[in-house]
Amino acid sequence: MGIILENLFYGNLRPNECIRPANSEYLNLNRKISSLMDSYHKKLSPEEYDELEKLIDLLGQSTSMYSAASFTEGFQLGAKMMIEVFGGTDLKREGQ
Template sequence: MGNILEEFWYGNINPQEQSKESNRAIKELIKLMGRNRDRLHDSMTAEQQETLEKYDDCVNEMYGLIELEIFSYAFRLGGRLMLATLMDSGEDA
């Protein structure tokens, strides 16, 4: 158990990256979003590009906060499930 905790502590375990790497649909959507954003950006004036970049910053910050909330909730839920499993008297088995 110590190894996984150390890996997590040192930042070697990153659930956000792992979910994106293993899901083909997410990878394809990210590519499509990037291409469309680039096309949109290239068609804008300098002022519009600056506004789009500020919008992107806000969206990225929001998604980061959402991912943190989901991760925290899921981690606590996993802990509660593990605790319930360990405290189960085994009468049903």
């Protein structure tokens, strides 16, 4: 347990860099996205393509924020479950 805490303290713990979706369609989906982006790069003017990239960057930022919130919510739920299991208390009755 000390290793995890030490890595957390030094900022070396980055779970988002270890995520590899198990869904078999994930790689295929990313290939389709790359193919479409390449197609748009060829079809659009440089200015239009820049606007498309800005939109995609904004979507990426939004997705990242949502993922961070989901991670936090899941971690908090897991911690509450551990408290309930090991502490024998019912958090719902205590107002969470």
